[in-house]
Amino acid sequence: MKVKLITTMLLTLSFLTITGCNNSLEADPPITESKGSRDLNLFVATDLHYLSPDLHDNGQAFQEYIKNGDSKLLNYSDPLADSFVNDVIHEKPDVVILSGDLTNNGEKKSHSELANKLKQIEQSGTSVYVIPGNHDILNPWARSFKTDGQYVTDYITPKEFTTIYNNFGYDEALSRDTDSLSYVAEISDDLWLLMLDTSKYDNNVILKIPQTDGEVSKETLDWIQENTRLAEEKRVNIITVMHHNLIDHSDVSSNGFTLNNHEEVLNVLKKSNISLVLSGHIHIQDIQSEKNVYDIATSAFGVYPHQYGTLHYSPNPSSIEYRTQMVDVEKWSEQEGIKNEDLLHFSSYARDFFYEDSYRKAYQSLDGQGYTEEERTEMATSMAKLNLLYFSGNSKEIGPTITNSKGIELWNKAKDQFLKSYVESMLNSSKENNHLTLSLNPTE
Structure with a gap:
């Protein structure tokens, strides 16, 4: 299984x-x-x-x-x-x-x-x-x-x-x-x-x-x-x-x-x-x-x-x-006369939806693992930022703002687990996709 x-x-x-x-x-x-x-x-x-x-x-x-x-x-x-x-x-x-x-x-x-x-x-x-x-x-x-x-x-x-x-x-x-x-x-x-x-x-x-x-x-x-x-x-x-x-x-x-x-x-x-x-x-x-x-x-x-x-x-x-x-x-949306703001500004809406969904699930997954509220926030933030770049094929754009962040430092120190391996795989995926x-x- x-x-x-x-x-x-x-x-x-x-x-x-x-x-x-x-x-x-x-x-x-x-x-x-x-x-x-x-x-x-x-x-x-x-x-x-x-x-x-x-x-x-x-x-x-x-x-x-x-x-x-x-x-x-x-x-x-x-x-x-x-x-x-x-x-x-x-x-x-x-x-x-x-x-x-x-x-x-x-x-x-x-x-x-x-x-x-x-x-x-x-x-x-x-x-x-x-x-x-x-x-x-x-x-x-x-x-x-x-x-x-x-x-x-x-x-x-x-x-x-x-x-x-x-x-x-x-x-x-x-x-x-x-x-x-x-x-x-x-x-x-x-x-x-x-x-x-x-x-x-x-x-x-x-x-x-x-x-x-x-x-x-x-x-x-x-x-x-x-x-x-x-x-x-x-x-x-x-x-x-x-x-x-x-x-x-x-x-x-x-x-x-x-x-x-x-x-x-x-x-x-x-x-x-x-x-x-x-x-x-x-x-x-x-x-x-x-x-x-x-x-x-x-x-x-x-x-x-x-x-x-x-x-x-x-x-x-x-x-x-x-x-x-x-x-x-x-x-x-403009051609069809759509009034829905989500669709009229879809690029930003879709990005925010994916970021927030990634953040929420990462934050929830860290519950009960001994992290403070601030640490969970930092780790979920770095995870969500990585996810945006990873899914879009832009991992080569991962820079020091993310790699040197407190969240990544915490992930590096985390016990071996699936989430840590996933973060490492994203950090190691820097190439043209x-x-x-x-x-x-x-x-x-």
Whole structure:
């Protein structure tokens, strides 16, 4: 139960807020109109955790759920989604990728409403590709909220997922895996997306809890290699997308976040000449590499700083430039004539919410450990400041104001415990996590 305990602590403390297809690979995909070899702009977002506003009344039960949760701004998930759609429509990228945990807990109504929003994106000329995350399918925790109670609501099956999101990858796939909801999407003549369903949901209903860990089956690995061999023959570059992480993104814990068989998957991708993976799940903004394969974990869209990744693909030579961008809620609010001050000043509101939530949970966790009121305040303050930088991928900005603070001094002297290890991991994470320029290995 050690893994479960660690995962629960991560979620509770909000410090590390931290899937039946019937189409098999065809030897020669159907002939389609050439999409050309060209520069492309792609957006990638993950962990939207969208919750339909029809599933809550913003009442006591819902507010308690948010308070005891993992810092997701669920009360504003609808405006956040609308703001993202607005960003896409105005900036007109070629592709939008959503790498799982599309919904809060897999509510059927949340899926349906999100799909309607994605339809607006495709109608504007941008293609959308989705895969499920561990929250999205057969989730027995699907709930609605009314006054002071939580109520069971409908979840969806794997078949329903592909039906709801049929227009967002599944109906145009070059190839679909028979063992998962994975598929291959052709973006251009020389760029494919390998969209991997890494979630484990078949036993959720029996276990009465959604499994958080992920892996890729032997059958899916075989399917991947068939597709990558075909890509090599056609001299096509591949970007892999998955919900779970390929490489560890935390010194504190990787169990439940990194793929169970990550080494096996990494070796297959490396052998297949794939150098870039886009993931999520762990909620922090972090970039790691191993064996010259890069795994970019984009931070959770539903959690501060509410950002997504932008990628520019250049075919000659083949390369990717990745950056992050905060969703512009203020712009959408002004356009819509919104009067809510939280939304009109969303950047500061979201920052304050995350800071205060981090501070409160850190302060509470230090209760009964022999610290004075002043010491608990100092330690909670330093923890909250670190958390802001850590989650947003800006740990390199951690300076002496924090490192030389009384709070950090107290953490350094604290007895060995999870929280101390977490502080140390944040202090040791100083690197660039919001920008990467990468040469894709050409399939010569």
